[in-house]
Amino acid sequence: MNDIHEIRQVAVMRSAFKQKYGIPRQPRLVQGLKSEVVFGDEFNNPDAVRGLEEFSHIWLIWGFSDTKIDMTEEHPAWKPTVRPPRLGGDIRKGVFATRSPYRPNSLGISAVKLLEIRDDNGQLRLIVEGADLLDGTPIYDIKPYIPYSDIITEADEGFAKSIDNSIDVEFPDDLLAKVDEEFRAPLIRILELDPRDAYDRDSAKPCKMAFVNVDIEFVFRDGRLVVTAVNEL
Amino acid sequence: MNDIHEIRQVAVMRSAFKQKYGIPRQPRLVQGLKSEVVFGDEFNNPDAVRGLEEFSHIWLIWGFSDTKIDMTEEHPAWKPTVRPPRLGGDIRKGVFATRSPYRPNSLGISAVKLLEIRDDNGQLRLIVEGADLLDGTPIYDIKPYIPYSDIITEADEGFAKSIDNSIDVEFPDDLLAKVDEEFRAPLIRILELDPRDAYDRDSAKPCKMAFVNVDIEFVFRDGRLVVTAVNEL
Structure with a gap:
């Protein structure tokens, strides 16, 4: 089996977040902030989203575009542990035990609300809420959120408990x-x-x-x- | 921005399913069937999963390994619509409105139960339940399942209602x-x-x-x- 696989950007995120700084580390805490998934030329086809309007929520599979991993030999491409901000930045956890952007494949997944599928003069866009992704983030895949496979009510929170320490x-x-x-x-x-x-x-x-x-x-x-x-x- | 991104296999799925035929199209309907995520050499490092034991469920991001997409010009690499088996195979839906394997990037996501993290003579494995993936499936990422971001109780089922027509x-x-x-x-x-x-x-x-x-x-x-x-x- 080939160890390397190529994936193509199918769309780009357009959002209010022009830099990583300020993006909430927890999704969906900021209500009412819309962003747009804008399809690239090859994928700008209304047929490809036919039926998506039946779903209220979708998954985005995307890339951490602002995370430059130093690929030189002195700095290997990935590190087995990271320091989650949630834990104060002092405690190390395994990269696969976190949603850290600094991971072997810088892929992220986000469940977001699908507000509208818009076709503006031939440019297809998904208007979503709760994405909290950096403007310019590459989108690799879009899938419907399917309650029977995606909702696990009995799942433990681990060390990733939701915190809302408003100031x-x-x-x-x-x-x-x-x-x-x-x-x-x-x-x-x-x-x-x-x-x-x-x-x-x-x-x-x-x-x-x-x-x-x-x-x-x-x-x-x-x-x-x-x-x-x-x-x- | 580069339209092509390379991802690396970090692990391989070892499961009872030796061919695609017979794999339930809905996850987690078959209880008690375990499978194993076996880390590849470069990623075979207990530090990389430190803290993962605190979570009861994990996400696997994987590749549809048995889906050969014909890349010749007569058969473009992806088609905007697919015919979901759930709808009887006659109705076409947009590929992004389905979890079909025949998609621009053949990436799948599955939430599975984490039963055990095992280290057998230096070979690291995750024992999971509910994966229902083909033996040999490449795994690109492992992330904790985080209830506050992944559970959307108000999500609609769309046309993907769970069906259990046992015979x-x-x-x-x-x-x-x-x-x-x-x-x-x-x-x-x-x-x-x-x-x-x-x-x-x-x-x-x-x-x-x-x-x-x-x-x-x-x-x-x-x-x-x-x-x-x-x-x-």
């Missing part, structure tokens, strides 16, 4: 007004989820986050996240 | 005795699920199915499946 966010009105209206509530929610890496939590230095068409600057002060500037990208 | 099976004792004891109950269950393709259901010709180390022969007679021979492979 207070102070976002001055004049700065918030610079953000397109439809993105204001999702943006506040993303900030409430604390975009900082676990490693950075002790630092008082200002943070920057690109989102949609703006750069958000913020600092942490007395346990609150305070937005200090919003600049157009 | 009566007549398996003479002397023939059943030729099957290893641990595989008898799962084999009967597989036959009850009716291994025939929808296309073959009108045919009265005898069927053959390889399973573990035997070849099972059976016919359909008066709505029952009757096993007529069991021969060693």
